[in-house]
Every structure is written in C-alpha cells, then in structure tokens.
Amino acid sequence: MDKDIIPELLKSIDEKFKNDNAKSAVIKSVVKKLKSGMATYEDVNKLAIEIGTNSSKAINEFVTADVLPDGKMYFNISDRLMNHTLKNNYDVVSGYAEDVQKQLNEKANLHLKAQIPNFNQEKVKGIVERLTNAEKFDDINWILNEPLVTFTQSIVDDSIQKNVEFQSKTGLKPKITRRLIGNACDWCKNLAGTYSYKEAPNDIYRRHERCRCIVSYDPGDGRKQNVWTKEWVDPKKIEAIEKRKTLNLKKK
Known part of the structure; x- marks a missing residue:
C-alpha cells in the first residue's frame, strides 16, 4: 500500500x-x-x-x-x-x-x-x-x-457583498459605484459606473488577478461609504458645519 x-x-x-x-x-x-x-x-x-x-x-x-x-x-x-x-x-x-x-x-x-x-x-x-x-x-x-x-x-x-446585501434588506437602499484604477482592462471598464442595488451587475464585486478597482456605495440616506475603506461622508452634516462657520463669522 x-x-x-x-x-x-x-x-x-x-x-x-x-x-x-x-x-x-x-x-x-x-x-x-x-x-x-x-x-x-x-x-x-x-x-x-x-x-x-x-x-x-x-x-x-x-x-x-x-x-x-x-x-x-x-x-x-x-x-x-x-x-x-x-x-x-x-x-x-x-x-x-x-x-x-x-x-x-x-x-x-x-x-x-x-x-x-x-x-x-x-x-x-x-x-x-x-x-x-x-x-x-x-x-x-x-x-x-x-x-x-x-x-x-x-x-x-x-x-463586502454579504454585508451590503444584508444592509439593503434592513431598509437601506444602497447605490453601488465601481471606479476604475490604473490601466483597467475591458472587463473592468464594462463594470464601471453607478447602479442601484437591484440593478448592479452580478460581477460588480468580482475582480481578476491584480485588479485594483474601487467599489463604493450609498446606503440611501445621504451617507456615502467606500466599500473597501468604509469611510463615511454625510453631506447633511457637512452642510450644517459650513452654516455654523458662516454664522460664527457674521457674529465676529
């Protein structure tokens, strides 16, 4: 044996x-x-x-x-x-x-x-x-x-996909964006763009060897988040901060 x-x-x-x-x-x-x-x-x-x-x-x-x-x-x-x-x-x-x-x-x-x-x-x-x-x-x-x-x-x-799908089921309405990085191939170019969660291509989360494309999504309440870096940006909060700055300048 x-x-x-x-x-x-x-x-x-x-x-x-x-x-x-x-x-x-x-x-x-x-x-x-x-x-x-x-x-x-x-x-x-x-x-x-x-x-x-x-x-x-x-x-x-x-x-x-x-x-x-x-x-x-x-x-x-x-x-x-x-x-x-x-x-x-x-x-x-x-x-x-x-x-x-x-x-x-x-x-x-x-x-x-x-x-x-x-x-x-x-x-x-x-x-x-x-x-x-x-x-x-x-x-x-x-x-x-x-x-x-x-x-x-x-x-x-x-x-990433599992968490985005789960968050969409909780009531969030994410819009997903795939952005090209570097000298992208034709396959990646065909996936680039912004989509609603339900209209996103099946391959939007996929990448080939050495692919560096960046995927981000908008949960639907004005907060935008990069899917891979998970950095949140809230336009409403930014607007409020800018208004407070303007008011402070006027008071001075």
Missing part, C-alpha cells in the same frame, strides 16, 4: 505558513490597526494578499513533482491539500473582516450584525479539478501561485 503523504505535507506547510505569518510586517501592521479601531476593508485586502502569498509559498516549497506519486496530483491529494490550506486562509481573512465590519458598523452608528460569507467550496472544487485533470503536476503547478492569492482576496469581496 502506498504511503499517505498528505499528513506530513500538511504539517510542513502549516508550520511554514504560521512562521511566515508571525514574521510578516504586513500582518503586524493590520493587526495593530484593528486594535486601534482604525482598520478598514483596505486593510482586510492587504491581509488577504499577504495570507494568500504566504500560503502559496508554503505549498510550493513542499509540494513538488518529486514527492507526488508518478509526478501527478491525484484527486485524494489535491482535494485534501486545497481544502485544508484554503480553509485556513478563509478562517484568518473572514475572521479579520468580521472584526473590521463590527467596528465600522459601530462608528457609522449602524446597529447591525457583521455578516460572514460562506467558504466558497465551488471555487475550491474548481482548483482541485484543474490540478487533478493535468497529466503532470509540472503542467499545472502555476495554479498554486497567483490564483491562490486571488482566491484569498475573493473572501474579502464575498464579505
């Missing part, structure tokens, strides 16, 4: 993953911002990129054609490997996103529960199938690089 290589592989991968995370300046920074109450979804995205990168590095260090039976990624190996490592990524990123959302809701005086997205099993299944269907691991090992980072970033997008 062939030896089950997965337990030892996962142990080595987890150890490197944890060590790299512990030494990461990026992770230390976003944790510090959370503790200070200043974290935003921009920090969640930074965390996701770092977690995805570290998990990819750990997998690539220990998973090679030499250690795989016949140099092939069989289903029983790819399924356990991807579900284990990507679930770890999900736990870290979704947990941080939940804590950030709680703080942002409190700051915005929204007495709403932070929503947590489900672990996207379908995306994991897709990665597992591509790894398994390749004749040789070396033909498909590229999928263990940037695609794993993109998967981890998608946890952030799923969190």
